[in-house]
Amino acid sequence: MHRLPLKLSLVAAYNLVLLILGSEPALAQTTVDSVFRWDRLNAMILLVVFSVVILLYIKWAKEGKPLFLRKIPGLEAVEEAVGRATEMGRPVLFIPGIQELDEIETIAGVSILGRVAKITAQYETPLMVPVRYPLVLAAGQEVVEQAYTEMGKHDAYSKDMVRYVAGEQFAFAATVNGIMVRERPAANIFMGVFAAESLLLAETGNAAGSIQIAGTARPEQLPFFIAACDYTLMGEELYAASAYLSHEPLMLGGLKGQDLIKILIVIFIVVGVILVTLGIGDTFYGWFDLGN
Amino acid sequence: MSGIEILQIWVAAFFTLAIFSFLYKDNPFFKLAEHVFAGLSAGYYVGLVWKSIILQQLWYPMMAGEWLLVFPAMLGALMFARLVPKISWVSRVSLAFVMGTTAGVFLVSQLNGMILPQMQATMLPLVLSEGAGATLMALVMVIGVISTLIYFYFSKEHTGALGVTAKVGVWFIMIAFGAHFGYTVMARVSLLIGRVNFLYEDWLGTFLLIF
């Protein structure tokens, strides 16, 4: 695997040469009849640069290079909430979102679940994790079991902690609302993909008097979590939190790679703005045209 | 209005009210509705997959001679290996096919369809002949995009110039989320109007017919 970045950078260099050599005609002409889609070269270069950067960072993370991540405010809130639940002798409810495991946010949610399970194992606080998809069920059970085993509390682990609940979005929300009012968890933690049920869950939890912490990358649901929860991880903070907690090289490397690309994007935008403002940006601007 | 239509409206009204009753407090009617809801929505998927996938995309074309479809049919059937612990790994092959293809489509569509055009659209000239309004808009757009991107930059502590930019980012983000909240209120109220309309016009309408 570690040879891949090298090969990819060679391809990138080759493409760059192509771009410089044939820059004008390559990008300008709509070559409907050529075999290679020259008009899409810009996207292909982005694809290559992106892949190289991400893979390099993952490689470095795996090798154990120290990669700095700033502290994510709000992570302490998770520990505090579990502590409160222990004092009150009431359970902790964790929901890793409402989507399948093919969503990056769900994976982030499940890895945060691992961390939460370690704390509940330590204090022997009851943990409830309703999930909506079979794969999340399997992954969730595995993560929780591992956490309890690591903390030497395997006896306290039960397979029913992570349980499968109905299929449809609102049917799921109705069931979770039922759990909230009937079992009265002291802390509700929502980490993953949420849609319209975000406020249904958060308001019911608030009415039941639970401490609530949420994290999602869906911008349309964030205002509701911000309004109804005690702490909210916004957008990519969710990924950062799971990378920070798990120190999983994949998560960490991916995040660092994205960070670098983000800075490159900012630089390109600034250069573009300057060139366009000076009235000499047409060529540069044209590099971002989509070929179709 | 026929008897069956009245019955339909009453059934829908019963379940509507049973769900609304949760606003007052949890009760057996809500529980009943909740569990029926769960069952029906799962049953819906079965019917759907049966018609639009098993019959239309697999069975009919295969009967018409498209024998290549044996492969996806087999891959699909392999999914059920998941239920048998010993051979559950086999289902990964099918899963990998679905995930791999979707990943390929995503990789290209996100970089090509999202990032390039959104970057380009942000490269706005800051001095515009159309006047101060257009210049202000361009400035808001450029600063907003950059400071939002910087807020979600995790590789450095948010201090110094980076901290100031991130702070501006938070302000922008809060205004946008506020706007989003205001917009969403509209969505939810609309749906409430839909249900209330149903209860008021259709359901109460049947009372006039019955009594």
Added chain:
Amino acid sequence: MRRVAPVIIAFLSGFVTVISFCFNPDKTVLGGIEPRVLSWVTIVGGFTLLLGVVSITRVNWQAVHRKKEGWPYKFLTLVAMYVMAVPAMLPSSWSPLFGDAEGSIYDWLFMHIDAPMMGTMFAMLAFYIASAAYRAFRARNPESTLLLAAAVLVMLWRVPMGEAFLRLFGENVPGFINTYLMNGVNAAVQRGIVIGAALGAASMSLRIMLGIERTYMGKG
């Protein structure tokens, strides 16, 4: 085998779509492969939905069988599922009640029970929003004040009565909100978030394609 085969398949199937993006479909073999692969995915993907049904049956049946608390409700879930599913799978030539056309059991249950309940769940949010707004929207600090002010302005701007009120302060006020708040600040932030999210999704896709992200397969 257990690990390698899925990884190779994930790579190849993803690679087909990436490569098809780079070449002209009419000029290469790849053009013919991509649509076929995509239509196969819809078929294979459909089977995962059926898998969910098996899981629901298992979980609920266990609860009923062991007479766990609230088991009659679980039984109801099972009944509802099969009453909906089974007639839908029988050919409509046997009876108009079968299949999924208008007048079938399936369509009836969906239109008159399932759909109204979904709509009602959404409608409940109107109540929750009102109480969340009253309780949580406080001008505690500069950030929450900005959130609150923007929310109130947009709520006014989106309805005729509120818009009329805003016009009292100047004929341009609604247009100002549309331009600077929605198309300005809001669009800029959405754009920043869209770019960030696209990077995240692309990086995840890359990892899945190259087989370094295997969480979705489960361990072992």
Added chain:
Amino acid sequence: MFDRRWIYLLVALAVIFPLIVPATFKVHITPEARQLFDAIEALPDSSIVMLTFDYYPSTLAETEPISVAALHHLFRKDCRVLTMTTIPLGGPSIAERVTRALAKEHGKVYGVDYVNLGFKYNYVAVLKGMGTSIEAIYPMDNSSTPLSELPMMESIRNYDDISFIFVVSDNAIVDYWISIVNAEYATPVGIGVTAVSAPKYYAFISSGQVTGLLGGMKGAAEYERLVKAEGMALKGMAMQSLVHLLIIALVIIGNIGFFASRRARRRATA
């Protein structure tokens, strides 16, 4: 703090009151709605337009008025309409019901003036696949008639034959109409979305990836006014107004209470 159920009661009253005492309001047209209307208005008559029903029955109140107003416009302009949906739950039956009702009103014939493709699983594959061949993805229409038997489909192979895509949606599928269909096949996409997702798509208007935007019931009301066909959305504006004003009042009262108690607390500590 008093019981939140009083607030629920107030909300219910604010919705019910205008039902009993109806009132209509003048709706102003936003530039985004105007842009969508103009784009369709500018199409040559009898163009082929794809209209999507990408929404669940649960959001009907917001989205269906958009579909209805759009169909009024398209049928009136004699456009040929191709509908499809990426929504399993209810999408196909809503599309059938709405198109058939409107077609009857405008005297349009199924298979000649409009076709309902229905639903297929996995939207990414569907959206992308239709770029090469619609028939490969949808061998049959929603009523299981082979596409080859429908006269309208003779001239439609893929997106190249479609002049405009009018997406009506209540979920993030719009992203893929933009990032796959508009980006890779250059077919213009206009959108009517729920008010929840509308703010996000303002970012795609200035980038030119989206041609016009209708946001929720207000957007629907604007389009109803543009095509001069008053429907549910315009009627709903009164209730919408009252509830919004109620919520704003609640926010203000909540803040007055908050500042009063904070001042009282400061005085107590001073």
